[in-house]
Amino acid sequence: MLPRIPASCARASSSLSSTRNHTFKAFYATIRSLRQPPPEPDDAPLPDNDFIVSILRANPSLRDTRSYLASFGPRPKPPSAPSADRLVAASKDLSAAQSIPVALEHPKPSPVLSSILDPVVKRTALVKFQGPFTDVQLDSIARGMWTMTLCRGGNRMNGPPLIEETMRIVTTLEKQGARARPVLGAVVRLGPKPDDDDVTESPDLTPPEAHTFPSDLVPIRSALRAGEIPVIPPFALDSFCRSVRVDSNDVLGALARGMVEAAEIDNLQPGTSSDILPSEDVDLTPLRLMIINREGGVPSYARSGYPHLLINLSSEYSHIHDTFHEPWHSTNPTALSNLALARTCLNYMPPTSSAVMVSHRSPSSLIANLITNKPALSSSLPHALLQGNRRLTAHTPTLLRRGLPIRVLRTANDIDRPKMNALLEQSFGRTLDQQPFYERLERTLDFVVVAGDYVGAAIVTNEPCAGFAEPISYLDKFAVLPSHQGDGTVDFLWVALHDESYGLGHPFSANPNGGKGGVGEGRDLVWRSRANNPVNKWYFERSSGHMRMGPWVLFWCDAEKRLKLEQARRAHAGMSYVEEWEKGRLGQWADVVEKIPSAWK
Structure with a gap:
């Protein structure tokens, strides 16, 4: 059976409750598998222009291209400082210099010219x-x-x-x-x-x-x-x-x-x-x-x-x-x-x-x-x-990849605050309002996944929600240093986040990251992102669904174990657009997420 992955919802507004039924049908309408490219046979012979075809199949992004050029492109060499002899010679009268016989030599190509012609x-x-x-x-x-x-x-x-x-x-x-x-x-x-x-x-x-x-x-x-x-x-x-x-x-x-x-x-x-x-x-x-x-x-x-x-x-x-x-x-x-x-x-x-x-x-x-x-x-x-x-x-x-060690922290006191501040401010390009941010974490923190020496971190909090027996699992911050974006750290961090939240309960979540080892019940993971955030495309591919909330986009990942149990219970009948346990949750999530204060000055 194809995986049931929701698509985008209608825009959230003051009339959210009145349009909720239509919204549910909208965001469950798209099957992601239909967007998958057709499989490429491994044994199929490539044409004579296979190098170009392989590049097109690789579909490199702008970041991939920049990374490739940084590794394999020409490297600028620092200009050499003029020596004292050259400075003295340059200060002499040009006519005197012209009277000195000069031995003719085969001219060497300019390094700049050579780098342009053959870079x-x-x-x-x-x-x-x-x-x-x-x-x-x-x-x-x-x-x-x-x-x-x-x-x-x-x-x-x-x-x-x-x-x-x-x-x-x-x-x-x-x-x-x-x-x-x-x-x-x-x-x-x-x-x-x-x-x-x-x-x-x-x-x-x-x-x-x-x-x-x-x-x-x-x-x-x-x-x-x-x-x-x-x-x-x-x-x-x-x-x-x-x-x-x-x-x-x-x-x-x-x-x-x-x-x-x-x-x-x-x-x-x-x-x-x-x-x-x-x-x-x-x-x-x-x-x-x-x-x-x-x-x-x-x-x-x-x-x-x-x-x-x-x-x-x-x-x-x-x-x-x-x-x-x-x-x-x-x-x-x-x-x-x-x-x-x-x-x-x-x-x-x-x-x-x-x-x-x-x-x-x-x-x-x-x-x-x-x-x-x-x-x-x-x-x-x-x-x-x-x-x-x-x-x-x-x-x-x-x-x-050589990668980085991954560890899970459970209390706000375990966080190295100077390193976390540097990570968040460099990643988001904004100044952190430290005191209210950490005071809030002391009250609501669920766990923090840290990659390496704070080159990446995912902060998850428990946000109280009226009408729910347990608080919402909210992804408050997901940050990776710019110098480590594109080196696999983002994927390593998200996999560890999955294993500690909505992926719990599956044996494939038992990764050695110092967390729960895959044991427990998965919870829906919710987060928000600015509507103009360029990272949203990456979030779209990893979330179960999303919904517009004015300047924000609400994303969520359904608990995978619960979805699997529901599908097994219904056998091959599949799941309907809206299950009983899903009704009303978008409105309540939106109400809670919109009230979360900003962490920036």
Whole structure:
């Protein structure tokens, strides 16, 4: 049965009570599933202009485009201050300077002119090929690749020889129009880095069993500057300088760490690359990790074995291990090892980086992830909408981020007020009226979900409502720092909010966020937003319904457990436009929400 998701109501006014019956029918008239785009077959061949088609399918937003340009666009270099010699020479008489013989040199192109004519700044990604793949499958993967750094992976000891497989990948990439170079010599060294004893790693983070130095990366840097994709088999040098085969995950972990360290050295020595044209400049810092295999992403207990859409490694890593069903060890044998690989690599890569685990059946997902840096479907969408979505298949990719720890606070005294003030004021761009705001929270606070060190927060209060046995669960504030908008924090925060409010009572709400662990009865969640708020589009997609109230829009999310029980009670008959427990609630919600005082000066 299609999920019953309400649409917009008629505008609330003084005649709200007289038009309530018509309003109920209006906001229950639209079925969201009808707005879903048709499914895209994973195995369908892409046309010759597949890169452009993939960009159009990715449908990047304005924020996605800005984020992409910030990561992959040309970076402005600070102007160099004129030296004292140049200042003295400029003050001399021009005629005297013209009498000095000058040796003719080949003029160097202006850096500004070069950046305009060829504004390419090469960035890198680490890609693990985890086969074995047939020629057709490898051909499909190669069509989805663009100028990236490749590291050939694979843990099958009984597969074809690595050198032959490496050359096969190079040949396939070149057949698709890419320029590739096999790097057959070992670029990593076996064992921990000599100074690792002084580095304190996370207690449950396994460091790679290999390391690399900047000098070892010369073949990779050379290939990238030549516009070629280096393809690297998983070899490492042991203590006797012998090239031995190692686990590909150790090679990738060592490369992620070593390339970030090499890029930091490059940034500290900007003069060493002053003669390099923009088209030859390479930033070795990897921004993406792509794991291409035969099985796809990490299966989720909350999606009946379908893959996780988005994983917050900082808060969900152990929970995924604990909820990994035994049969998945056979169907997805490398899911947990690849999960550990993503965690290791993202620990060294920039916070905005991401990893994606994707099946060879979804090559276009690589380009979509590169551009949007988002999952195929948002994990914060209503669960019923995700369960009925035709784009959610066994081969849907899993996006992984380093993420942030999530915790739930129950009292106003537990709130770090200076950090909360900074978060709210930066997020909303207004000055918080602190004293009445916190006095109100001391009386009405239900819980606060905090992401990281107050980079995001969701504040939920209990608002008394006449005619209801229990108060309204009201989302008072939902805020994320501007610097963390677009990096997954918004989705992580909303999923935790769902698990503590209207999603309670379902096993898929038992996430390790320090809250109720999914145990309890879900409650309707209500909130308001300015009618001209650009975030409303995002709210429309996640709410059960909305109603205009003059300058405000009232949103709500129905308790999911109650809806499920009602649907089960009525079997296949479905639910009517207005249930008994729904009658009159909009008018009472609107009356309560309109009286909530502003928190701003």
